[in-house]
Amino acid sequence: MRNLNNVPKVILESKSIGHAIDFKWNKKKINELLDPFEENEDLENLLTQINHKASVGLAAALLEWVYWRFTGYTKDTNDTQKRIEALWCSIDSLEQTNPLLFDTDFEIPASGSVNGPLWIAHMSVRMIDTLYRKGSYYLQNELVGLVLLARHITPKKKVFDRWFNRIIVDLICLYPCEYENLASEEMDEAVYDSSNEPVICRDFFFDAEFKATNEASETAIHGFIDNLNYQANQFLNLSRIHS
Numbered sequence: 001m002r003n004l005n006n007v008p009k010v011i012l013e014s015k016s017i018g019h020a021i022d023f024k025w026n027k028k029k030i031n032e033l034l035d036p037f038e039e040n041e042d043l044e045n046l047l048t049q050i051n052h053k054a055s056v057g058l059a060a061a062l063l064e065w066v067y068w069r070f071t072g073y074t075k076d077t078n079d080t081q082k083r084i085e086a087l088w089c090s091i092d093s094l095e096q097t098n099p100l101l102f103d104t105d106f107e108i109p110a111s112g113s114v115n116g117p118l119w120i121a122h123m124s125v126r127m128i129d130t131l132y133r134k135g136s137y138y139l140q141n142e143l144v145g146l147v148l149l150a151r152h153i154t155p156k157k158k159v160f161d162r163w164f165n166r167i168i169v170d171l172i173c174l175y176p177c178e179y180e181n182l183a184s185e186e187m188d189e190a191v192y193d194s195s196n197e198p199v200i201c202r203d204f205f206f207d208a209e210f211k212a213t214n215e216a217s218e219t220a221i222h223g224f225i226d227n228l229n230y231q232a233n234q235f236l237n238l239s240r241i242h243s
Contacts, residue, residue: 003224003227003228004064004067004081004084004085007068008064008068008205008206008207009206009208010159010163010206011064011065011068011206013156013159014065014154014155014156014159014160014163015155015156015159016065016068016069016153016154016155017068017069017071017072018072019069019155021073021113021114022155023113023152023153024152025112025113025116025117029152030110030111030116030120032148033120033145033148033149033152034110034120034145036144036145036148037141037144040144040148043144043147043148044140044141044144046168046172047140047141047143047144047147047168048140048141048177049171049172049176049177050140050168050171050172050175050176050177051175051176051177051178051194051197052132052139052192052194052197053091053175053194053197053198053199053200054171054174054175054197054200055128055132055139055140055143056087056090056091056128056129056132057087057088057091057200057201057202057204057205058143058167058171058205059087059124059125059128059143059146060084060087060088060091060202061167061202061205061206062121062143062146062147062149062150063080063083063084063087063121063125063146064084064202064206065150065153065154065160066080066117066118066121066149066150066153067080067081067084069117069153069154070114070117070118073114074114074115074118076115076118077118079122080118080121080122082232082233082234082235083100083122083125083235085228085233085235085236086098086100086129086233086235086236087100087125087129088201088202088221088224088225089225089228089236090129090132091199091200091221092199092221092222092225094132094133095237096225096236096237097235097236097237098234098235098236098237099129099130099133100122100125100126100129100235101126102122102123102125102126103119103122103123117149117152117153120145120149121146121149121150124142124143124145124146124149125146127142128142128143128146132194134191135191135192135193135194136191136192137179137187137188137190137192138187140177147164151164167205170204170212174212175197175198175200178197179192198214198217199214199217199218199221200212200217200221201216201217201220201221201224202220202221202224203216203217203220204217204220
């Protein structure tokens with residue numbers, strides 16, 4: 001799966017592409033997604049069991065669910081695609097990417113059943129990217145809202161649920177969090193270095209035949225990165241990629 005022109009089979013099965021925008025989108029739903037922690041403790045506990053690069057990979061995969069859902073409805077998905085590409089590059093090396101800044105002056109509203117979900121998705125990814133760069137021990141918490149958003153906008157939710165349940169089990173098994181048992185006071189001010197974690201690739205999330213090994217993941221992610229148009233993406237640091 002060397003570029004985002006290849007629609008994952010599971011997303012096709014979920015009927016996301018071209019489906020009518022028929023999900024609920026109001027102030028209550030927006031608030032639930034912006035502050036999702038109170039009623040989603042089980043999901044949060046699952047996510048805290050995976051490491052940082054796996055978390056960023058999951059963020060990229062979830063953002064891809066959002067990307068395909070709104071393709072054809074707005075030109076803003078071009079920006080979404082660039083952010084997905086940058087997330088995969090940052091897993092290989094943070095130095096290859098620039099921060100995924102979004103709506104820094106909070107001038108873009110989260111209203112509208114297309115622009116609203118995209119705002120939530122881009123802001124969630126911005127926070128995940130920020131915490132990843134900082135080495136925050138609380139990176140995984142920011143994934144909760146993105147999971148709920150991707151599920152909410154997906155027409156066939158059972159397809160999404162089967163995909164996510166399989167993925168999270170595999171992530172916990174193959175990419176476990178290395179500091180799961182640390183006390184919260186130890187994590188508040190500490191900086192976690194994820195540079196030695198094994199890379200994870202798009203194929204892990206969307207190719208059911210992919211066998212996850214360090215070598216296979218390295219090959220796949222480099223194949224993806226080598227097919228990117230660096231000059232067309234402001235989030236990719238061209239000078240560092242080619243240095």
